Amino acid sequence: MAEASPPPAAAAVAEPEPEPEPKPPLDTVKRAVADCSPPAGKPLSEEDVFDTNGKPRLALLKQHFFDEGRLEEKAVTRILEEGSALLRAEKNMLIVPSPVTVCGDIHGQYYDLLKLFEVGGSIEKTNYLFMGDYVDRGYFSVEVVLYLWSMKILYPTKLFLLRGNHECRHLTSYFTFKTECQVKYSIGVYDAMMSAFDCLPLAALMNEQFLCVHAGLSPEILTLSDIDEIDRFQEPPSSGPMCDLLWSDPIESYGRERTDDTFVHNNTRGCSYFYTFQAVDSFLQANNLLSLMRGHEAQDNGYRTYRRNPKTGFPSVITLFSAPNYCDVYNNKAAVLKYENDVMNIRQFNCTQHPYWLPNFLNVFTWSAPFVAEKVTNVLVNVLKICTDDELAEEDAKSARHEMMKNKIRSVGKLARAFSDQRESQEAAMKLGSLTRRGSMEDFQAAIKSKAGLSADTINFEQAKELDSINERLPDLPGEES
Numbered sequence: 159m160a161e162a163s164p165p166p167a168a169a170a171v172a173e174p175e176p177e178p179e180p181k182p183p184l185d186t187v188k189r190a191v192a193d194c195s196p197p198a199g200k201p202l203s204e205e206d207v208f209d210t211n212g213k214p215r216l217a218l219l220k221q222h223f224f225d226e227g228r229l230e231e232k233a234v235t236r237i238l239e240e241g242s243a244l245l246r247a248e249k250n251m252l253i254v255p256s257p258v259t260v261c262g263d264i265h266g267q268y269y270d271l272l273k274l275f276e277v278g279g280s281i282e283k284t285n286y287l288f289m290g291d292y293v294d295r296g297y298f299s300v301e302v303v304l305y306l307w308s309m310k311i312l313y314p315t316k317l318f319l320l321r322g323n324h325e326c327r328h329l330t331s332y333f334t335f336k337t338e339c340q341v342k343y344s345i346g347v348y349d350a351m352m353s354a355f356d357c358l359p360l361a362a363l364m365n366e367q368f369l370c371v372h373a374g375l376s377p378e379i380l381t382l383s384d385i386d387e388i389d390r391f392q393e394p395p396s397s398g399p400m401c402d403l404l405w406s407d408p409i410e411s412y413g414r415e416r417t418d419d420t421f422v423h424n425n426t427r428g429c430s431y432f433y434t435f436q437a438v439d440s441f442l443q444a445n446n447l448l449s450l451m452r453g454h455e456a457q458d459n460g461y462r463t464y465r466r467n468p469k470t471g472f473p474s475v476i477t478l479f480s481a482p483n484y485c486d487v488y489n490n491k492a493a494v495l496k497y498e499n500d501v502m503n504i505r506q507f508n509c510t511q512h513p514y515w516l517p518n519f520l521n522v523f524t525w526s527a528p529f530v531a532e533k534v535t536n537v538l539v540n541v542l543k544i545c546t547d548d549e550l551a552e553e554d555a556k557s558a559r560h561e562m563m564k565n566k567i568r569s570v571g572k573l574a575r576a577f578s579d580q581r582e583s584q585e586a587a588m589k590l591g592s593l594t595r596r597g598s599m600e601d602f603q604a605a606i607k608s609k610a611g612l613s614a615d616t617i618n619f620e621q622a623k624e625l626d627s628i629n630e631r632l633p634d635l636p637g638e639e640s
Contacts, residue, residue: 195225196225197225197226197227198222198225198226198227198228201227201228201229201230201233202218202219202222202227202228202229202230202233203229203230203232203233204230204232204233204236206218206233207219207229207233207236207237207308208233208236213311213312214237214308214311214312216305216308216309216312219304219305219308220272220305223268223298223301223304223305224268224269224272226513228342228343229304231343231344231346231347234304234343234347234350235347235350237304237307237308237311238303238304238307238350238351238353238354239350240307240311241307241308241310241311241354242307242353242354242357244310244311244314245310245319245354245357245358245359246357246391248359249359249386250359250360250361250385250386250388250390251359251360251361251362251363251382251385251386252287252318252320252359252361252362252363253362253363253366254285254287254318254362254363254364254365254370255285255365256285256364256365256497256498256499257283257284257285257496257497257498257499258284258285258286258287258364258365258496258497258498259278259279259284259285259286259287259494259495259496259497260287260289260364260370260451260478260494260495260496260497261274261278261286261287261288261289261453261478261480261494262289262291262452262453262454262460262461262477262478262479262480262481262492262493262494263289263290263291263322263453263454263456263479263480263481264288264291264292264296264302264480264481265291265292265293265294265295265296265299265324265481265484265485266292266293266294266295266296266297266298266299266302266334266335266338267296267298267302267481267482267509267512268296268298268301268302268305268512269298269510269511269512270480270481270482270492270507270509270510270512271302271305271306272510273482273507273510274480274492274494274507277494277505277507278494278496278505279496281309281313281316281317284496284498285316285317285318286309286316286317286318287318287320287362287364287370288306288317288318288319288320289320289322289362289370289371289372289451289452289453289478290319290320290321290322290323290324290325290358290372290404290453290454291322291323291324291325291372291453291454292306292319292322292324292325293324293325293330293335293351294324294329294330294333294334294335295333295334295481295484295485295629296481296485297334297338297512297515297519298512299334299335299338300335300338300339300342300343300347300351303351303354306319307354318359318362319358319359320358320359320360320361320362320370320371320372321355321358321359321360321372321390321394321404322372322373322404322453322454323372323373323394323404323405323454325355325358326352326355326393326394327352327393328393328632328633329633330348330351330352332633333629334518334519335348335351336348337518337519338519339351341519356390356391356392356393357391358390359390360372360385360388360390360400360403360404361382361385361403363382364451364497365497367447367448367449368447368448368449368450368451368497369382369445369447369449369450369451370450370451370452371403371450371451371452372403372404372452372453372454373402373403373404373405373406373407373430373452373453373454374402374403374406374407374408374433374450374452374454374475375402375406375421375433375437375438375441375450376398376399376401376402376403376406376430376431377402377420377421377431377437378398378399378402379399379402379403379441380441380444381444381445382445384399385399385403388400388403396429396632397429397430401429401430402430402431404430405424405427405429405430405454405632406424406427406430406431406432406433407424407426407427407430407432407433407454407455408432408433408434408438408464408475408477409422409432409433409434410432412434412435412464412465412475413435413464413465413474415434415435415436417434419434420433420434420436420437420440421433421434421437422434426627426630426631427630427631427632428631428632429632435464435465435474438450438474438475439467439474442467442474448467448470448472449467449472449473449474449475449476450474450475450476451475451476451478451495452475452476452477452478453477453478453479453480454477455477455479456479456481456484456488456490456619456623457477457478457479457490457493458488458490458491458619458620459490459491459493459506460478460479460480460482460490460491460492460493460504460506460507461476461477461478461479461493461495461504461506462476462477463475463476463477464476464477476495478493478494478495478504479492479493480492480493480494482507482508482509482510483508483509484622485622485626487617487622487626488619488622488623488626489617489618489619489622490619491506491507491508492506492507492508492509493505493506493507494507
């Protein structure tokens with residue numbers, strides 16, 4: 159007789175999973191990232207900005223601007239008016255003694271400006287000379303101007319400011335500075351800034367040996383005294399000696415020219431001239447100078463020295479550029495020149511992280527519209543496309559209903575592709591930074607695609623400079639055609 163099989167084992171009873179521990183309540187007071195300082199809570203008043211002696215509290219302003227703080231417009235106006243009064247009293251050509259730290263373009267890069275002062279040394283121990291272009295391209299131009307004007311009030315005989323080609327109504331309207339003023343303050347502040355820029359001197363004689371200007375020489379300026387004859391209290395014209403001081407460049411073949419002309423039309427800028435070694439050498443000899451110092455051109459290493467004068471051994475031209483990682487794309491270094499006890503020392507520095515702004519100060523709703531629209535149209539395409547094109551073709555081709563459906567699908571599909579292209583352009587603009595300010599995004603997309611292996615993430619200095627070349631030209635005046 160077969161043995162009875164044992165009864166099946168009782169199913170194991172699963173133990174109940176432990177209750178998850180309740181999450182602690184969200185702290186609405188402490189910051190999620192403790193080492194990230196909060197933005198400034200409120201604008202500083204005139205009483206906050208100026209001490210009892212009527213001088214700006216520079217340390218307070220430095221930290222307040224670092225925290226993205228703003229000022230009440232009354233305080234802004236007072237800083238601009240008092241700083242401009244000092245600038246207005248200065249001559250077209252300043253006399254700057256050593257020791258001095260000479261600085262190139264800043265272009266709205268406030269956080270890098272703070273690094274510049276660390277590298278250049280305390281203003282208590284050295285003079286500072288800035289050669290223009292404080293605004294545009296970067297998104298903290300207002301802070302740069304207000305901080306430098308406050309320093310001018312506090313150190314009127316130690317801080318010297320020259321005018322650059324971007325300190326004008328034409329370029330600041332075309333690029334980002336006017337929009338920045340309107341976003342952060344008002345059109346009244348912008349107008350006050352423009353009036354302040356009209357007061358900036360045009361040149362400086364450093365240590366009685368070096369002529370410092372923003373851009374370069376002019377065929378209409380033969381002696382240093384000619385600079386003081388210019389009426390600088392105006393919007394810079396598109397030609398003439400004032401224009402040349404702000405716009406000219408050394409010729410590309412500087413020192414190895416194949417032309418007898420000393421000044422050649424500057425087709426890169428669309429105005430002013432290229433000047434040759436012969437032009438610079440003749441000017442330096444006639445005025446008993448060693449070298450010409452300038453800014454105006456981005457440099458991969460932050461500086462560039464040109465052909466040396468065989469008689470003095472000094473570079474005939476020195477270009478300084480003090481905006482590292484220009485436009486957040488160039489990946490260049492910045493540099494300043496320190497001159498003390500007849501010793502010249504160039505110091506380089508890299509960029510500093512800064513808060514993010516959407517390109518051209520767009521608000522997030524306008525910026526996100528193409529992203530949202532693309533998703534909505536994709537949904538519409540899927541809703542309308544209830545059958546495939548092959549299935550539609552099998553039906554009666556003359557059916558008005560089917561024809562209407564196919565047309566709707568095609569129309570919404572085209573709209574979806576258009577929004578997709580716009581989204582891709584927006585994403586490219588985020589990577590290309592301020593390079594997208596002039597021209598259309600399509601131009602930049604086409605330029606990128608035309609270069610094998612080049613993407614917005616891998617642009618090097620030379621490629622960025624080529625893409626940005628359209629932004630180096632003088633924009634057309636209202637009513638002019640390109």
